[in-house]
Structures are given as structure tokens and as C-alpha cells.
Amino acid sequence: MKVWISKLALTKGIYEAEVAVSESGYVSETSTWGFGGRLGRDAHETREAAVAAAEQMRLKKIASLKKQLTKLEAMKF
Numbered sequence: 001m002k003v004w005i006s007k008l009a010l011t012k013g014i015y016e017a018e019v020a021v022s023e024s025g026y027v028s029e030t031s032t033w034g035f036g037g038r039l040g041r042d043a044h045e046t047r048e049a050a051v052a053a054a055e056q057m058r059l060k061k062i063a064s065l066k067k068q069l070t071k072l073e074a075m076k077f
Contacts, residue, residue, distance in 0.1 A: 003027060005035055007042035009054035010061060019043065 001021055006014050017035065019027045027043045028036050037043055044050040 001045075003039065003043040003045060004047045004050035005037070005043045006050040006053040006057070007035065007037050009050075010057055014047070014050045014054055016047075017043075 001019055002016065003019050003021075004014055004016050005027075008015075019035075021027050021039055025039045026036070027039050035043075039045070041053075044053060
């Protein structure tokens with residue numbers, strides 16, 4: 001089955017792969033990255049779904065970094 005993998009979107013980008021999907025929804029791909037994850041969370045049946053998941057990951061990371069920056073700016077030595 002062809003899927004788009006978004007698990008590593010913030011570091012390696014979204015990539016397309018041929019994978020085997022188990023009955024429980026676990027995806028395994030060994031030829032490229034050695035990826036293992038869940039269909040719908042880490043891998044998606046459409047590129048649009050993968051892009052949407054990556055966008056959510058990006059926004060969550062930005063919020064985390066802003067929070068970290070605020071804490072660092074508030075530090076006094």
C-alpha cells in the first residue's frame with residue numbers, strides 16, 4: 001500500500017513509501033527509513049492528510065519554542 005509518512009516531517013520532511021499494513025493498523029517500511037508507526041497518526045493514505053498532520057506538528061513545535069523562549073527571557077542571573 002502506498003502511504004505518505006509524516007512522523008519525521010519536521011526533520012526529514014514528508015515522504016512517500018510502499019508499506020505493509022497489519023490488521024491492527026501498524027505500518028512497517030524497511031526499504032528507506034526503517035519506519036514503523038500507525039496508519040492515521042504517523043502515516044496517511046493521502047498526501048493532503050500528511051500535510052495537515054505535519055502542519056499541526058509544526059504549530060505545536062512553534063508554541064513549545066515560544067514558551068521556552070519566554071522562560072529563558074524571564075531568567076535573571
